[in-house]
Amino acid sequence: MNIQRKLVMVVLVAVVASACNDKSYEGAIEGKFKREELGISSKIPGRIVELRVEEGDVVHKGDTLAVLDFPEVEAKLQQAEGAYLSAKSQYEMSLNGATDDERRQMDAVFAAAKEQFDFLEKTKERMQSMYEDSLISAQQYDEVLAKYNGARAQFEQARAKKNEVDTGVRTEKQMMAKGQMDRASGAIAEAKVAYNERFIIAPETMSIQTISLNEGELALAGYTIINGYKLSEPYVRVTVSESKLNEFKTGSSYTVKQPFTEERFAAKLVRVKELAAYANKTSSYPNYELGEAIYELKLIPESIESVHDWYANTTVLIEE
Numbered sequence: 001m002n003i004q005r006k007l008v009m010v011v012l013v014a015v016v017a018s019a020c021n022d023k024s025y026e027g028a029i030e031g032k033f034k035r036e037e038l039g040i041s042s043k044i045p046g047r048i049v050e051l052r053v054e055e056g057d058v059v060h061k062g063d064t065l066a067v068l069d070f071p072e073v074e075a076k077l078q079q080a081e082g083a084y085l086s087a088k089s090q091y092e093m094s095l096n097g098a099t100d101d102e103r104r105q106m107d108a109v110f111a112a113a114k115e116q117f118d119f120l121e122k123t124k125e126r127m128q129s130m131y132e133d134s135l136i137s138a139q140q141y142d143e144v145l146a147k148y149n150g151a152r153a154q155f156e157q158a159r160a161k162k163n164e165v166d167t168g169v170r171t172e173k174q175m176m177a178k179g180q181m182d183r184a185s186g187a188i189a190e191a192k193v194a195y196n197e198r199f200i201i202a203p204e205t206m207s208i209q210t211i212s213l214n215e216g217e218l219a220l221a222g223y224t225i226i227n228g229y230k231l232s233e234p235y236v237r238v239t240v241s242e243s244k245l246n247e248f249k250t251g252s253s254y255t256v257k258q259p260f261t262e263e264r265f266a267a268k269l270v271r272v273k274e275l276a277a278y279a280n281k282t283s284s285y286p287n288y289e290l291g292e293a294i295y296e297l298k299l300i301p302e303s304i305e306s307v308h309d310w311y312a313n314t315t316v317l318i319e320e
Contacts, residue, residue: 028257028317028318028319029238029240029244029317029318030238030315030316030317030318031236031237031238031239031256031297031299031315031316031317031318032236032237032238032313032314032315032316033234033236033256033258033307033310033311033312033313033314033315033316034234034235034236034237034312034313035207035229035230035231035233035234035235035312036229036230036233036235037227037228037229037230038203038204038206038227038228038229038230039224039226039227040065040200040202040203040224040225040226040227040228041219041221041222041223041224041225042068042197042200042219042220042221042222042223042225043194043197043221043222044068044070044073044194044197044221045218045219045220045221046068046069046070046197046198046218046219047068047069047216047217047218047219048066048067048068048069048213048214048215048216048217048218048219048225049067049068049069049215049216050066050067050215051065051066051211051214051215052064052065052066052067053065053066053208053211053226054208054211055208055209055210055211056207056208057207057208058205058206058207058208058231059202059205059206059207059208059228060202060205061202061203061204061205062201062202063201063202064199064200064201064202065200065201065202065208065225065226066199066200066225066226067198067199067200068197068198068199068200068219069198070194070195070197070198073191073194073195073198074195076187076191076194077188077191077192077195079187080184080187080188080190080191081188083184083187084181084184084185084187084188086184087177087180087181087183087184088181088184090177090180090181091174091177091178091180091181093177094173094174094177095174106158106161106162107162109158109161109162110158110159110161110162112158113151113154113155113157113158113159114155114158114159116151116154116155117151117152117154117155119151120144120147120148120151120152121148121151121152123144123147123148124144124145124148127140127141127144127145128141200225200226204230204231204232205230205231205232206228206229206230206231207228207229207231208226208227208228209227209228209229210226210227211225211226212224212225212226212227213225229312231308232304234300234301234304234307234310235267235298235299235300235301236256236267236297236298236299236300236301236316236318237296237297237298238296238297238299238318239275239294239295239296239297240294240295240297241292241293241294241295242292242293242294242295243292245272245295248269248272248297249269250269250270250271250272251268251269251270252268252269253266253267253268253269253302254266254267254268254269254299254318254319255267255318255319256299256301256316256317256318256319257316257317257318257319258310258314258315258316258317259315259316259317264319265301265302265303265306265307266301266302266303267299267300267301267302268299268300268302269297269298269299270298270299270300271296271297271298272295272296272297272298273295273296273298274293274294274295274296275294275295275296299318
């Protein structure tokens with residue numbers, strides 16, 4: 001008998017406790033207060049040398065969140081700067097032409113080549129006459145003729161070089177030198193852009209939720225280092241069955257309530273989307289008939305300031 005009474009008492013206590021804890025909000029639909037998530041990663045692989053934020057911090061757009069080390073990029077930047085300096089010198093030389101010392105040097109080379117050519121030309125003429133009179137052998141004449149031809153080639157080369165120095169570099173060569181300089185300049189710009197990527201910058205005002213890597217660890221390209229919530233883009237997510245869908249209309253305003261603090265704010269329904277995948281047909285307390293289509297409602301607060309201190313993923317109620 002005592003056992004039965006104890007069992008009855010336990011059941012009554014459980015029922016009373018359940019009744020006390022079970023808050024029924026008649027006419028309200030449950031949802032979740034959300035904020036748009038943001039994942040921040042690096043474009044170039046690098047080692048984290050400094051973390052300037054901690055989980056839970058609120059940062060503003062433009063703040064430096066972390067600093068990475070790119071030794072390979074630094075080396076490429078130095079190479080690009082050296083190539084640009086060389087190409088720039090070549091281009092300026094093509095524009096300015098030869099210096100006075102180079103002109104005097106070229107005149108001396110031309111004069112020496114002309115003197116040698118004139119001498120061998122006279123020698124060839126004398127040796128040819130002697131060869132025709134059979135005074136020298138064919139071998140001796142051929143040797144003089146070879147020296148003459150060599151001197152003539154050197155003279156023509158010196159004359160062409162002197163003309164180039166006197167008239168300046170051809171336009172085509174100037175354009176070629178400028179193209180090399182522009183190419184080197186582009187390589188510097190590319191390397192500088194990559195080098196600036198060592199700073200991980202906050203793209204929006206956001207709250208830091210998770211930091212995936214620590215100082216000294218390697219961050220691969222595209223790997224998310226920091227996750228956070230955009231404070232400027234709050235919204236409410238609600239899932240309803242098709243039987244309740246007619247209670248909502250896109251563009252209409254609804255009152256959203258925090259059930260534990262009784263705070264309220266107005267929100268506008270901006271999107272209705274069917275959840276086709278079975279795995280997405282979930283909410284905090286699903287309540288729909290088997291076979292019903294489920295829809296996701298997205299509501300945007302009409303005043304962002306009114307929900308500035310609200311935490312993401314908290315439960316809210318949509319009052320009818």
